Amino acid sequence: DTAVSQTPKYLVTQMGNDKSIKCEQNLGHDTMYWYKQDSKKFLKIMFSYNNKELIINETVPNRFSPKSPDKAHLNLHINSLELGDSAVYFCASSQDSPDRIGTQYFGPGTRLLVL
Amino acid sequence: GQNIDQPTEMTATEGAIVQINCTYQTSGFNGLFWYQQHAGEAPTFLSYNVLDGLEEKGRFSSFLSRSKGYSYLLLKELQMKDSASYLCAVLDSNYQLIWGAGTKLIIKP
Numbered sequence: 001d002t003a004v005s006q007t008p009k010y011l012v013t014q015m016g017n018d019k020s021i022k023c024e025q026n027l028g029h030d031t032m033y034w035y036k037q038d039s040k041k042f043l044k045i046m047f048s049y050n051n052k053e054l055i056i057n058e059t060v061p062n063r064f065s066p067k068s069p070d071k072a073h074l075n076l077h078i079n080s081l082e083l084g085d086s087a088v089y090f091c092a093s094s095q096d097s098p099d100r101i102g103t104q105y106f107g108p109g110t111r112l113l114v115l
Numbered sequence: 116g117q118n119i120d121q122p123t124e125m126t127a128t129e130g131a132i133v134q135i136n137c138t139y140q141t142s143g144f145n146g147l148f149w150y151q152q153h154a155g156e157a158p159t160f161l162s163y164n165v166l167d168g169l170e171e172k173g174r175f176s177s178f179l180s181r182s183k184g185y186s187y188l189l190l191k192e193l194q195m196k197d198s199a200s201y202l203c204a205v206l207d208s209n210y211q212l213i214w215g216a217g218t219k220l221i222i223k224p
Contacts, residue, residue, distance in 0.1 A: 043214040102148045102206040106157035
């Protein structure tokens, strides 16, 4: 009965490849997120998405694209992987109301290493 | 720009009390959050303050002063399992969470 799940947990790949990370939540939340946590441990929001709106952090390269087949899933597709993409990627979800949106539930993370 | 500052690392002794400070400058304010992140794991929600004052939850308390742009997380009766990073985050005017870099708390026996 995992609340937010991500696959794979580890991903090792070559520069230039295309890869996807999957995320699913069974909390009935309306909003889902993708975060990148680099080696300095900064959590940076990449995308937030609900059934109405996709908000993209303007610093995110367009090689990264979120895909949401339904409101319980938000997958992350990455084209032409670069060395600097190596990081831990966290999926998260929350309710959409103003008093609940900051209480986010995180998946276990995907550790991406680009060689 | 938006900025959240917290100490990089703190050390405390098992059984003691520790206070982790956070100062923020953000475009708008809709609440301040503390999260705990153990090494190699995901962040988990600890506390939420939107009004000035102290919120107590067991051994953990969080304080907010909006006029000073300041919060602290107080951990009492420290246990070894409290060794983790503690992340301060502010919900800005766009309802986006802005995160601090986290404070790594080391507990010594």
